Amino acid sequence: MYKIILQNSIATFLSVISVTIVLLILQVMPFEIYGNLFDGSFGSLDKISRTLLIATIMALAGFALVVTFSTGLWNIGIEGQMLFGAIGATFIARTFLAEYFFAPIIIIIFGTLFGSFLGLLSAILKTRFNVHEIFGGLGINFVASGLIVYLVIGPWKREGIASTGGTDLFPKSSWINGIGDSNFPIYPIIIAIIVFITLFILLSRTSLGLKLIATGTNKDAADKFKIDSVKHILYAFIIAGAIGGIAGAIQAASIHHKLVPNIAGGYGFLGILIALIAGRNLFTVVVISIIFASIMVGGVQLQLRLGLDSSFPYIIESVFVMSWLIIKASKIDSKLLMLLVNKETDFG
């Protein structure tokens, strides 16, 4: 455990160095950027709240990927599952149910249902029709985004005008608000913690989790032990879709308060990047989500103070992930750690 943390710290440090190099090549000042990113994401309670809210959404997206990764499959359809979660949320927000105090709970439940439906669709394409999950997932993402555009300018359009600007605002009673007067996202955080604990127990303490992982690690062996891999792939995608749906419902009910065409905001895709680093480790998902969310939220300050393009958070994150994967693949971090540890023992 201790060794893994040290190794990951080294890998993080090296990845930051390569991000720094890329920023220098792009002729911007890296340390000024890092300072502003930190200040812009943790500088005040308001900024911290915003960062944590985004981090929750990214972490949920990351969790959704981890579940299918454990069966050895990609959940590229995460963006679409988030969109469907948002559609489910909007569906409830437009009914009489939205007027009651418990509306947010129903919104989350419907987001979960809608998301898991789309997850199931990906899984059926994969298991029944043998469609590669990457292409199936991508296709489903675009179909879902087409459906949202249709809903926003069609049946759910605002009174009088049909524009892609979004639907009417949800009734206030259905918003997921912060705690007290602040916008500290306590409820999304609680939801994310519940999902985290459930997944942790599911993956490491139950036989279902073991079977999911068995399906992913060695399908032939799993078949020999009479583990129905098709069934477990379906389970994994339903769970993943449900988590993605929650993320989408939170997006709709707590950030936008309405349905807009790009409601997933690319956080699903960032969730994929996060899961690429984390592999099957839920805790790493949380850590990287907070880091990435702070980069996204702090990125707003880059635009305001340094006049930098809004693309920088993405550039930093993608370079970070690429370097991390290469460092891990070439085992530079463990070699460096061995070097350091050996030196210590020489002196000791």
Next chain:
Amino acid sequence: MDSLELTVITIVAMSAPLIFAVIGETITERVGVVNLSMEGTLLITALTGFAITIWTDSLYLGILSSALIGGFIAFIIVWINFRFYINQIAVGFIFTIFLWKLSSYLGGDFVRIPGPYLNKITIPILSEIPFLGPIFFDNNILVLSSIILIPLSWFFLFRTNLGVNLRAVGENPIAADARGLSVMKYRFIYSVIGGILIGIGGATFSLEVKYGWSEGHTLNYGWIALAIVIFGGWNPVRASVGVYGFGILQVLSLKLQSVTIGLSQILPLIPFPLMILTLVLIQSANKNEGRWFPKPIRLLIFGNQPQSLGITYKKDS
């Protein structure tokens, strides 16, 4: 010129970048590599072509540099796959985001600069022939080469020895290796060639279809191209039919814009459900469920996915 003829010419011209991109990706995937960075590559090469043309005042230098960048990106993706055994899809995905955002940063100075564009090469008399004349004898070199590329790439893939070897590497790298083909060499060379074509596609976009540069200039074309490659069953001719079909959809959505803004946004997304449908058909054909189709129709709608597509090749395993 009547309006039908004009529409056909517009569709052929509009489809040129997608033809390059789709055929480039088809060749890449036939050799067993997925270049998922398509959207990013198209954006960065569209910017490169435009920027270099403005700096050097030479369209041909612009196209050349786009081609080089496209090839270079493909090289890096394959190299990372061979050197570190990192999944091609992961690398392609990261590159998509990186190149997309890089293009919007680097392109900041080029937004809405009036763009240079390619002149038409007009051959007298021949260009008077209806339909064929304006397409073949009164068009710019990029559109013309996009049309020529279709039969050329088909012939190369399916009627030459090199093409057979290329497909063998994509189908079964271990067997190809046993027959003395260097999997690494084949994957590098043809992915780079594919990348070069995708790069030219990017340049075609900013120099021929939508002059100039704006953020997210290529309108999801990269993802659409990936979908059309599958729709085309990894066959350049069928994929090109898909591209022109998509061109018709686009013209339709432009015409319908005045009627309803909804359809114009949703029609361009049709390739994606079609892609899923194609994959379903292909797989059910392989599973003996599609046997009831007569053979010619089967050949037409079913395809053959390269068996080692996207799978990392390790020589010693």
